[in-house]
Amino acid sequence: MIWQYIDGTVVHLGGKVEGDSLFARLARDTFERAGTEDGPLHCSVGEDVPLDTHNPHHVDVWLSDTARCLGVLAIATPDVPHADEPAVDTAGRPILL
Numbered sequence: 001m002i003w004q005y006i007d008g009t010v011v012h013l014g015g016k017v018e019g020d021s022l023f024a025r026l027a028r029d030t031f032e033r034a035g036t037e038d039g040p041l042h043c044s045v046g047e048d049v050p051l052d053t054h055n056p057h058h059v060d061v062w063l064s065d066t067a068r069c070l071g072v073l074a075i076a077t078p079d080v081p082h083a084d085e086p087a088v089d090t091a092g093r094p095i096l097l
Contacts, residue, residue, distance in 0.1 A: 001056055003063050004076040011063060013078075015053030023072045027063065056080045 001013040009019040015031035017024050033039040034051040040062075041048040052058045060080040067074060 001059075001078040001080070002076070003060070003074065003078065005067060006073040006075050009072070011059065013054065013056055013059060015059075021072075023067060023070050026066065026070075030062070030066075 003009075003011040005019075005021075005023060007019065007021040007023055009017065009021050009024040009027065011017050011027055011031075015034060017028040017031060030040050030051070031053045034053045040051040051062060056078065057080055060077070063077075064074075
């Protein structure tokens with residue numbers, strides 16, 4: 001899964017971030033800290049959980065919220081399932097998270 005933005009930022013599921021923009025640098029820093037003791041949190045219904053860069057819902061929500069705050073437009077985003085739906089690839093096979 002890949003997210004692409006008008007400022008040249010490209011984000012891959014798993015946390016790889018390409019680009020030199022402020023948005024790309026912020027995403028790279030955030031995703032590098034994901035899963036660490038003082039890492040970022042993902043706001044889930046009723047609780048905060050550690051941000052998981054392998055979870056398409058976590059990545060999509062973080063990118064969408066942050067891009068909106070920075071005024072960065074998305075030019076290509078994957079079809080991300082809702083948090084309670086299993087993630088599948090383009091052939092309909094489950095993506096193991």
